[in-house]
Amino acid sequence: MHILSKSTYIKGLQCPKALYMTKKHPYLRDKLSIEQRAKFQRGTDVGILAHEYFPGGIDMTPNSPTQFPRRVQETMANLSNPEVNVMYEAVFQYNDTLIMLDMLVRDGDRWLAVEVKSSMRLSDTYYNDAALQYYVLHGSQVPLSDFRLMYLNGDYTKDGPIDVKQLFKMESVMDYVKERESFVAQNVERLKGVVGQEHAPLINIGTQCHNPYTCDFLGHCWKLIPKNSFLFTNAIDDERLFECYFNGINSNEKLLAQIDPQSLEAHQIEALETNSFYIDYKSLFALAPQPKPKTIAFLNLLLNRPAVPEMDGTKPYEEMILAFALKGDNEPDGVTLWDCFDDHSRWREAISLLIEKLAHYELIVCFTPQNLTTTLLRHEIIQNREIGHKIFNLFDVLQQASFFHAKIKSGFTLQHLSEAITGEPKLFEHSRIIVEALSNDLLGYQQAKDDLIDENEEVAFIYNKFFK
8 A cells, every 4th residue: 555645745745743643643633624625625526627628538536545556557557558548537656655647648659647726826736746746657657748737717708618628728847847856756755754653753833834734733733832822823923933932932921021012912912811802992993984874784795706617708716696695774674685596697686786785875894805895896786986985894994903812813704703702602604604505405505594694693793892
């Protein structure tokens, strides 16, 4: 059996301890978030669609890990079979390292290797991923004409059935992967050695815990760090925080002795030690809507950004309105809820309805990392920039007022914000609402609607707490 795979190699580059824990103690892994699961599924869906670029291939995907050795043998046999021109998920193993290549396409007496990504741009991780696969392919003596990364073309606009030749772009990385072969070889040996150790390597927590990805074993490795440690603050960048931590300034008391007692970092530490939140009320009051609005609407938009465009006239990851909840005195029963969960082609109906509804309010309150004014302008829901002053985004306002709580370190989300203020964990999570809305299931649809309204109620609660 193999020791390394593509995913464990990439994990090992980020942190050898994470690799060791994955192989030896996977039960200590943190629970996978709904957002992460959705990303994995999206990558799988895009990869399957990419098969249409080179149709008619043989799917080599193993049904279980026990089939890996047999699939390796079958893949190698197919290389010399003139009747096989394309393989999907071809399985190769070299030097205890196993890969499954998205597509392998016969190109004369050689083969074209293609790895598919569900993004519109290529990252360093994707290049490292390709370099490992080339290392295994070269070691398996597969004659390659080229190695290409396939990714989504952001300029593609759907017009009728998906045209995969236009949807995807390809970039040759052959020169890069060849240059990196010795680097990969060295790291393969190093990481195999890590896996073979009797105990996990002694690696301190650090910036690698979140870069380039949040580690699966964060909960395990950070379990001895006090919940009120200054490492959970964000006024100072992580690199400097860890520099302090590993140079003897490893407690709140010691750091406070080194910094201005009126600094933002000091205020955040105080919030941690009192298990409360900090906010700069002077800045907050300066950001309050003036004059005080007579009519307020609380708007929660549920936007879907499908990797593969669903509707004619849209591009990869272009947003479409799946639903909205509007809370205000002018709404029947106080709330208007609209959705197109069962028929996404109706999504533009939301535009005319929102134009009509929002005209009756002086202030539109929301909480979103996106610029809602830009979204509403894009869809001509507000026709000119003069109306943009109606939008009051609590996400931006509270960040400008330096809102801080320990929960915020892991993401400035409505769920974390709500828990910071009320002290009570909430069940809703925006990414979960989107997954439910896309579930093609009546129970999922209803849960998404309920959670959308709950989110909006929470936005209203937070606004009234600070600005009523």
